[in-house]
Structures are given as C-alpha cells and as structure tokens.
Amino acid sequence: xxxxxxxxxxxxxxxxxxxxxxxxxxxxxxxxxxxxxxxxxxxxxxxxxxxxxxxxxxxxxxxxxxxxxxxxxxxxxxxxxxxxxxxxxxxxxxxxxxxxxxxxxxxxxxxxx
Amino acid sequence: xxxxxxxxxxxxxxxxxxxxxxxxxxxxxxxxxxxxxxxxxxxxxxxxxxxxxxxxxxxxxxxxxxxxxxxxxxxxxxxxxxxxxxxxxxxxxxxxxxxxxxxxxxxxxxxx
Numbered sequence: 001x002x003x004x005x006x007x008x009x010x011x012x013x014x015x016x017x018x019x020x021x022x023x024x025x026x027x028x029x030x031x032x033x034x035x036x037x038x039x040x041x042x043x044x045x046x047x048x049x050x051x052x053x054x055x056x057x058x059x060x061x062x063x064x065x066x067x068x069x070x071x072x073x074x075x076x077x078x079x080x081x082x083x084x085x086x087x088x089x090x091x092x093x094x095x096x097x098x099x100x101x102x103x104x105x106x107x108x109x110x111x112x113x
Numbered sequence: 114x115x116x117x118x119x120x121x122x123x124x125x126x127x128x129x130x131x132x133x134x135x136x137x138x139x140x141x142x143x144x145x146x147x148x149x150x151x152x153x154x155x156x157x158x159x160x161x162x163x164x165x166x167x168x169x170x171x172x173x174x175x176x177x178x179x180x181x182x183x184x185x186x187x188x189x190x191x192x193x194x195x196x197x198x199x200x201x202x203x204x205x206x207x208x209x210x211x212x213x214x215x216x217x218x219x220x221x222x223x224x225x
Contacts, residue, residue, distance in 0.1 A: 006156075033212055035215075040121075042201065042217035042218055043203075043213075045212040045213070045215075048211075048212050056211075059212070091156055091157070093213075100145045100162075100205050101162050102159070103159060104149075104157045104159075105156050106156040107155075107156050109154075
C-alpha cells in the first residue's frame with residue numbers, strides 16, 4: 001500500500017516561471033491537504049480539497065497560487081510567476097473520509113533562482 | 114497569542130534518557146491531538162493520535178492530553194540516537210476533514 005506520493009521531489013524554477021506540484025493521496029483517501037514549510041518554521045496550512053471541491057483555502061495566498069483535485073489524477077498545487085519568497089518545502093497530506101489522521105508525503109522542495 | 118505554542122529547543126539528551134516534549138494551545142475547541150516526527154528533509158511521520166484526556170502508550174512513546182489545562186505532552190522512554198528528529202504537535206478543532214494546526218516543532222538530539 002503506497003503512501004502519499006509527491007513529485008517532483010525537487011524543483012528549480014527561475015523567477016517568473018510557473019511551478020506545478022503533484023500529490024497522489026493514499027489509496028482510499030478522499031481528503032487532500034497542502035502545507036508549506038519554511039526554514040525554521042512550522043507547517044503552515046494552505047488548502048484543503050476533496051475530489052473536485054475546494055473545502056478550505058484560507059491559508060492560500062490570494063494571488064498566484066491555486067490548487068485542484070480533479071475526479072481523476074493527482075492533486076495539483078500551481079504557483080504562477082514564482083518569486084524567491086516561494087522557495088520552501090511543500091507537503092501534501094491525505095486522510096480517509098471518516099478519519100482525522102493525516103499522512104504526509106515526502107514533500108517537494110521548490111527553489112526559485 | 115498563537116493557537117499552538119511549542120518550544121523549538123534544541124533539546125539534547127544522552128542515550129537512554131526520558132524525553133518530555135510539550136505543547137500548549139489556546140483554542141478549547143481542539144479535540145484531536147497528534148504527534149509527528151520529522152527527520153531532516155523528510156515528510157512528517159504520524160507517531161501518536163489521541164482524542165480524550167489521559168495517556169496513550171505505544172512502545173517507548175506515551176502521549177498525554179490535559180484538556181483542562183490545554184496542554185499535551187509526548188514522552189519518549191529509553192531514547193535512542195535514531196529518535197533524533199524534529200517533533201511536531203498538531204491538533205484539529207473538530208471532526209474529520211479539518212486542517213491540522215501545527216506547533217513549530219521541537220528539535221531533539223540524542224547522543225550515544
């Protein structure tokens with residue numbers, strides 16, 4: 001039973017480019033969460049999604065950031081026109097429908113140069 | 114006041130010591146409490162998950178919740194160098210499907 005899969009593990013983008021981060025939840029999990037972790041800081045909630053639905057995006061920056069979890073395929077976190085301040089580790093977590101236990105992937109480390 | 118407070122450490126102990134890690138919180142609506150372990154450059158790994166006040170034990174780990182004091186703890190007995198990691202507390206205000214709120218994490222180093 002594979003865990004939460006994130007790819008790529010490392011992503012380098014130049015300022016102004018787009019970054020796409022992918023997350024495949026654990027089998028049977030219908031909830032997906034995205035978190036950002038900056039150096040020396042804790043995990044900050046960004047967005048919570050179910051299939052084809054954004055449930056809570058209160059942690060998402062208002063501009064340049066978007067997320068989706070389509071009916072088929074992985075969840076995508078998209079960052080447009082990246083800036084140096086977007087450099088961070090982005091983690092995805094998933095949980096089953098009736099559980100609060102969330103399991104994390106290994107993260108995508110985004111570096112903006 | 115932040116919702117979840119956690120001393121970042123670092124905390125250094127010798128092998129075999131008992132380690133106590135703690136978090137306090139301000140929101141009395143938090144009902145579910147978790148401890149995650151995160152090794153450097155890895156994703157958080159769920160260690161313990163509790164709901165009610167009291168103790169929950171799993172091997173060398175004991176999670177303790179005191180809702181009246183808004184205080185949770187993780188105890189590690191017979192600590193090992195492999196326990197060296199950052200420990201994150203997390204909590205949820207209500208039922209399934211709500212985002213976790215994390216503490217900043219405590220960095221633990223166990224020396225052999």
